[in-house]
Amino acid sequence: MNIPKIILASKSPRRQELLRLMDLDFEVVLKEVDESYPDGLTPQEVAVYIARKKAEAFDQTINDEVVLTxxxxxxxxxLILGKPETPAHAIEMLQMLSGKVHLVVTGVCLLHNGKYNTFFDVSEVFFRQLSLEEITSYVTEYSPLDKAGSYGIQERIGLIGIVRINGSYTNVVGLPTEKLYAQLINLK
Incomplete structure (x- = not known):
């Protein structure tokens, strides 16, 4: 495999761990980016739009590396649920997801040699009905404020609440590794 060094523009420890598990050489470099998006986009378009926006912040500062956002x-x-703003907001989001099916969409952008390669993945997640006590306990004991939809699939609420997933598990974690790998090995 001849994959160039990756600049990961993400502070997510989950994305970093996935890249480590893939045995990829990467360095974390962060830049502040406004994550707003225009009205009227589908969830898939929103995720890709923001991922590309994050990559554009690096356009003039890289050489042979691949910027991954x-x-x-x-x-x-x-309704698009991003990261909750407060613990009360996290509880509200988890109550919305409880007993229902939702989509997790991850947009990815690879910037290499001046070219933007964007793609996305979608997973369906089925939650069982969660009690208010289970939700409140999770929000109190974990850190849901840095997670879209207020939960981590690999944490307690995911382990006790998710009944089934249609699609990629790693996409729900935050990076569709299968699709990412296919794109990385085909970079020109």
């Missing part, structure tokens, strides 16, 4: 959103009944 991503954005994960949760969508239920047409």
């Amino acid at each position: 991503a954005d994960t959103i949760v969508c239920i009944d047409g």
Whole structure:
């Protein structure tokens, strides 16, 4: 495999761990980016739009590396749920997801040699009905404020609440590794 060094523009420890597990050489470099998006976009378009916006912040500062950016959103009944702003907001989001099916969409952008390669993945996640006590305990004991939809699939609420997933598990974690790998090995 001849994959160039990756600049990961993400502070997500979950994305970093996935890249380590893939045995990829990467360095974390962060830049502040406004993550707003225009009205009227589908969830898939929103995730890709924000991922590309993050990559554009690096356009003039890289050489032979690959800049990898991503954005994960949760969508239920047409409503996009980003990261919660407060613990109360996290509880509200988890109550919305409880007993229902939602989508997790991750948009990815690879910037290499001046070219932007964007793609996305979508997973369906089925939650069982969660009690308010289970939700409140999770929000109190974990850190849901840095997670789209207020939960981590690899944390307690995911382990006790998710009944089934249609699609990629790693996409729900925050990076569709299968699709990412296919794109990386085909970079020109």
